[in-house]
Amino acid sequence: xxxxxxxALNAExxxxxxxxxxxxxxxxxxxxxxxxxxxxxxxxxxxxxLSGDLTESAQAEAFKQKxxxxxxxxxxxxxxxxxxxxxxxxxxxxxxITSYAxxxxxxxxEQIRTTICYNNQPVKIAGSxxxxxxxPDGGTHQAIEDIAITRVIPHMTVICPCDAIxxxxxxxxxxxxxTPVYLRLARNATPVMTTNDTPFRIGVAQIVWQSLAxxxxxxxxGSLLHKALxxxxxxSESGIQVDVMNLSTIKPIDEAxxxxxxxxxxxxxxxxxxxxxxxxxxxxxxxxxxxHPVPMRFIGVQDRFGQSGTPEELVEHYGMGSDAIVAAVxxxxxx
Amino acid sequence: MLLSEQQTIxxxxxxxxIRKSIIKMLVAAGSxxxxxxxxxxxxFTVLYFHTLRHDPKNPKWEDRDRVLLSNGHICPVLYAxxxxxxxxxxxxxxxxxxxxxxxxxxxxxxxLPSLETSSGPLGEGLSQAVGMAIADKMDGKTGERRIYCLMxxxxxxxxxxxxxxxxxxxxxxxxxxxxxDRNNIQIDGFTEDVMPLEPLAKKWEAFNWHVLEIDGHNLExxxxxxxxxxxxxxxxxxxxxxxxxxxxxxEFERDYRWHGNPPNERQGEMALAELRAAGENIRSRAQx
Numbered sequence: 001x002x003x004x005x006x007x008a009l010n011a012e013x014x015x016x017x018x019x020x021x022x023x024x025x026x027x028x029x030x031x032x033x034x035x036x037x038x039x040x041x042x043x044x045x046x047x048x049x050l051s052g053d054l055t056e057s058a059q060a061e062a063f064k065q066k067x068x069x070x071x072x073x074x075x076x077x078x079x080x081x082x083x084x085x086x087x088x089x090x091x092x093x094x095x096x097i098t099s100y101a102x103x104x105x106x107x108x109x110e111q112i113r114t115t116i117c118y119n120n121q122p123v124k125i126a127g128s129x130x131x132x133x134x135x136p137d138g139g140t141h142q143a144i145e146d147i148a149i150t151r152v153i154p155h156m157t158v159i160c161p162c163d164a165i166x167x168x169x170x171x172x173x174x175x176x177x178x179t180p181v182y183l184r185l186a187r188n189a190t191p192v193m194t195t196n197d198t199p200f201r202i203g204v205a206q207i208v209w210q211s212l213a214x215x216x217x218x219x220x221x222g223s224l225l226h227k228a229l230x231x232x233x234x235x236s237e238s239g240i241q242v243d244v245m246n247l248s249t250i251k252p253i254d255e256a257x258x259x260x261x262x263x264x265x266x267x268x269x270x271x272x273x274x275x276x277x278x279x280x281x282x283x284x285x286x287x288x289x290x291x292h293p294v295p296m297r298f299i300g301v302q303d304r305f306g307q308s309g310t311p312e313e314l315v316e317h318y319g320m321g322s323d324a325i326v327a328a329v330x331x332x333x334x335x
Numbered sequence: 336m337l338l339s340e341q342q343t344i345x346x347x348x349x350x351x352x353i354r355k356s357i358i359k360m361l362v363a364a365g366s367x368x369x370x371x372x373x374x375x376x377x378x379f380t381v382l383y384f385h386t387l388r389h390d391p392k393n394p395k396w397e398d399r400d401r402v403l404l405s406n407g408h409i410c411p412v413l414y415a416x417x418x419x420x421x422x423x424x425x426x427x428x429x430x431x432x433x434x435x436x437x438x439x440x441x442x443x444x445x446x447l448p449s450l451e452t453s454s455g456p457l458g459e460g461l462s463q464a465v466g467m468a469i470a471d472k473m474d475g476k477t478g479e480r481r482i483y484c485l486m487x488x489x490x491x492x493x494x495x496x497x498x499x500x501x502x503x504x505x506x507x508x509x510x511x512x513x514x515x516d517r518n519n520i521q522i523d524g525f526t527e528d529v530m531p532l533e534p535l536a537k538k539w540e541a542f543n544w545h546v547l548e549i550d551g552h553n554l555e556x557x558x559x560x561x562x563x564x565x566x567x568x569x570x571x572x573x574x575x576x577x578x579x580x581x582x583x584x585x586e587f588e589r590d591y592r593w594h595g596n597p598p599n600e601r602q603g604e605m606a607l608a609e610l611r612a613a614g615e616n617i618r619s620r621a622q623x
Contacts, residue, residue, distance in 0.1 A: 048473070072469060072506075080498035083459045087466020090401075090451065093473075095466075110456060111495070115463055118453045119444060 006236035007211035007243075009229075014197040015208060019226065020233060026189035029223060030128045032164030033185050034059030036171025037096060037126075041067050044175050046094045050074055052081050058098040058128045059185075078103040082111035082123070089121035094175055101127025101143035105150050105182060116180045117153045124174045125150075128185045130160075131222065131273035132301065132318055133311035135188060142306035147221075148278035150182040151251045158251040159202060160184040160272075160280070162225040163192045166248060169200040177202060186273075188311050190223035205254035207261070209233075211241035216329050217265035219245045219258070221272050221280045224299075224320055228271045231325035242329060250280045258287050262294045267332045269297045271325055273315070276300035295335060297328040337558045338385070344621045346554050349419060350380040351614045354583045355607055356415040356428055362603035364432040367440065370580035370593040371409035371487065374518045374551070378485070378576055379416040381557040388479060391421035394449035398480055401451050401467055405460020406487035406516070407441040408595075414438050422449050458493025460484050461513055465503045468511040468571070477510045481565070484513045489521030492530045497542070503571045504543030511571040512564045513544075516551070518580040520591035536575060544573045551576030584609055 009015050018024060041047045041063055048070045051060045055073065064071040074081050078099055085095035097104055105112050105125050116123045127146055134142045151158045157179055161167035167185060174181040193208070194200075208225070209218075209232045220228035225246050232244045245261055247254070262268055268288065270281030281298040288294060301318050315321050338346070357372045382402065383389075389399045404413050411431060418425045423437070430436035437447040441455030452463055464484035471477055490496060503511055515535075523529050532538075536546045545567045549556040557576070564572035580594070581587030584606040587598075598606055 048470075069473065074498075074502055077495075077498035077502070079459075079495040080462045080465075080502060083462030083495065084466035084469065084499070084502065086452070087463035087468075088470040089466075090463070091467050091470035091474075093470050111459055111462070114453065114456050115459050 006239060007209055007232060007241055010206070010208055010210050013199065013206055013208060014195050016193055016195055019191055019193045019229065024191045026191055027164035028187060028189045029161055029164050029167045030059045030185040030187060032161065032167030033126055033171050033183060034062050036168035037063045038066055039168070040172050040175045041070065043172065044094065046092060047175060048072065048088060048093045048095050050081050050085055050095055050097045052076055052078050052099045052103070054099055058100065058126065060098045078108040079111045082108040083115040085123040086115035086119055086121045089123050090119070094122055094124070096124045096126055098126045099128070100141060101130040101146045101184065102141055105146055106143055109149050113153050117155045120155045120179065122178050122180065124181045124183065126183045126185060129187045130184045131186050132306040132314040133186055133188055133223070133273060135311045135314065136308050138308040139306035144274050144301050144306060146184060147250055147272070147274050147280055151283060155179050156251065157181045157202065157249070158184070159249050160221040161248050162222060162246050163190060163194055165192060165194045165196065165198070166200060170202070170248065173200065173202050184222065186223055191226045193226055193229070203249045203252050203254060205249070205257040206246045207243055208246050209242070209244035211236070211243055214241045214243040214265045216242045216267045216269060216332060217245060217261040218242055218325065218329070219247050219261070219268060219270045219284055221247050221250060224271045224273050227315070227320065227322045228325055230322040231329065234322065234326055235329055240329065240333070247280060247284070250283055253283050253287055255287050255291065258284055259291045262288050262292045267295050269299060269325065269328045269332060271299040271320065273320060274300050276302060295332055297332050299325055299328055336555060337562055338555050343554055344617060346380050346384055347617045348614065349384055350376045351610060351617060353380060353412065353415040353419060355610045356418070356425070357411045358598060358603050358606045358610065360411050360415070360428050360431045361597035362600055363429050364597060367411060367432060367597045368408045368595050369587055369597055370520060370590070371406065371516065371518065372412035373584060373587065374578040374580045374582045375409055375412045375485070375516050376583065377552045377554060378514060378557055379412050381554055381561070382483065383416045383420045385558050386561040394422060400480060401482045403452050403460045403464045403482070403484045404442060404454055405484055406457060406490055407454035410442045413442065417449065457487070457490035458495040460486055461496055461499035461503070464511055464513070465499050465506070465508060468503070468508040469506055471510055472506070472508065480510065482511045484511070486513060486515055488515055488517045488519065488526050488532055491515070491532055500539065500542040500544065507569050508571040509568050512561065513571065513573045515573060515575050516578055517575050518578045520580050520594055522594050524591055539573045543570060545570040546573055546575065548575045548577065551578035552582060583613065
């Protein structure tokens with residue numbers, strides 16, 4: 001805890017101290033995945049990468065350049081890609097399948113369920129362009145149901161990194177889980193909040209903003225963690241103490257950390273760029289309803305489809321900006 | 336001839352035993368598919384008792400051939416062939432579709448680890464087989480080791496089947512053999528009424544596969560096709576096996592209504608009597 005009695009970044013996590021600056025460094029989360037893919041390939045010869053005609057955009061290009069013999073181009077055929085990867089995993093490979101989240105795990109959900117998860121093969125599904133922040137491409141290409149459809153499948157691990165650095169670490173870590181993993185990635189450049197020194201482990205949630213006597217716990221996943229932190233800073237300046245958790249592993253959920261946060265604060269607000277139905281907030285609610293029920297509010301898309309616009313416009317329009325988070329905190333405190 | 340007369344007779348007897356087991360399993364289960372398993376008994380027999388490089392006592396042997404059943408619903412024939420080959424005791428066959436049985440209604444390798452894949456939803460087996468064949472090619476293990484994918488004709492209506500076919504042709508997977516059970520039936524009727532598949536051989540040729548068409552009940556022809564596939568070096572091979580659904584039991588043959596229904600006890604007894612008589616015939620030929 002630093003001098004600020006109302007709250008501050010958790011110094012133990014060695015986060016980016018400049019994250020609140022106007023010129024904060026921004027990198028696309030998917031870029032971190034692309035770097036992680038090469039590192040994963042360097043570390044383990046079993047790693048292979050499959051692409052469905054989106055090699056550049058889904059960030060498989062660097063791996064393809066370095067390891068062409070471990071790269072397979074399958075064309076626009078995501079259903080085939082999932083099942084081919086299952087077959088390769090059955091032969092000892094650790095395949096990463098790369099596409100847009102809308103098509104993988106969207107279009108090929110049943111192939112993921114049957115050939116990957118039912119067989120418990122360690123295929124890693126990297127879904128880029130998740131969330132409304134895809135922007136101008138519009139609603140067809142904005143996956144906001146992908147957390148829901150992946151976390152319901154047995155054996156699956158679901159990770160939604162908060163920035164490019166965490167995405168790089170999550171990609172490397174995904175290699176050794178021995179299970180199917182869904183990596184949820186975003187298209188556009190977003191603020192870098194972590195550093196190379198920030199610890200990362202799959203399944204471990206982190207308190208990134210701490211207060212002495214927090215009265216609300218904000219749990220965020222993905223790049224909206226930055227909006228949650230902006231909200232925390234603003235609230236802190238007006239004398240409201242909150243804690244903010246980065247829940248990048250949505251499944252398996254860090255039950256102990258979530259329950260501890262709810263116990264400490266007594267109120268929870270969840271923040272995700274996803275339908276509020278069946279997403280991360282629902283996973284938190286499932287956990288707390290059993291172990292420590294507290295009042296909750298859910299920031300996310302409220303049962304609507306996306307549309308064209310800039311990422312910033314869309315995040316605001318769908319009620320996921322820092323103002324909306326601040327309002328939700330005030331509202332839950334006023335009940 | 337690949338098969339001696341003795342070998343042929345022994346395989347005929349095994350196929351007949353497998354058919355009898357299929358009937359008994361389905362009667363005991365009270366549900367399941369009849370036509371497909373009976374129709375594929377000869378192909379599974381040649382595969383498991385002549386062609387495959389495998390070791391039932393060591394099912395995880397790294398260099399074994401892989402068998403993927405894409406149309407998982409015909410698993411009674413797979414289970415029976417595996418039991419007769421020695422993967423597990425034949426007594427287990429009577430637990431088909433029962434709670435806790437390793438022989439799930441559609442194959443699940445979590446319950447029966449000697450299976451290569453779990454399957455049931457159609458159109459996915461060939462993709463997995465292609466993935467296995469690509470992995471073997473990456474590892475330079477394409478000498479003897481082969482991937483066999485058994486699939487139905489009806490599941491070719493799934494687009495994914497053709498996605499997999501395209502990739503198999505592109506990657507020139509000569510270590511991959513697909514067998515299509517061309518029995519012309521599916522749940523709603525005859526394939527050519529439901530969704531015409533012809534000209535089927537031309538379709539596969541157009542996807543850059545080596546195509547063989549055989550009588551799926553001629554043991555010599557089946558063995559010869561598997562043998563011939565080993566001599567194709569620049570393409571995957573597809574064997575279009577013309578089969579009779581329900582083969583071996585006259586009342587069940589060629590009737591699509593037996594696709595998804597099991598025989599009741601009376602029908603089962605009738606079928607077994609017919610198969611026993613066929614078995615007698617085989618044995619008397621063996622003695623002559």
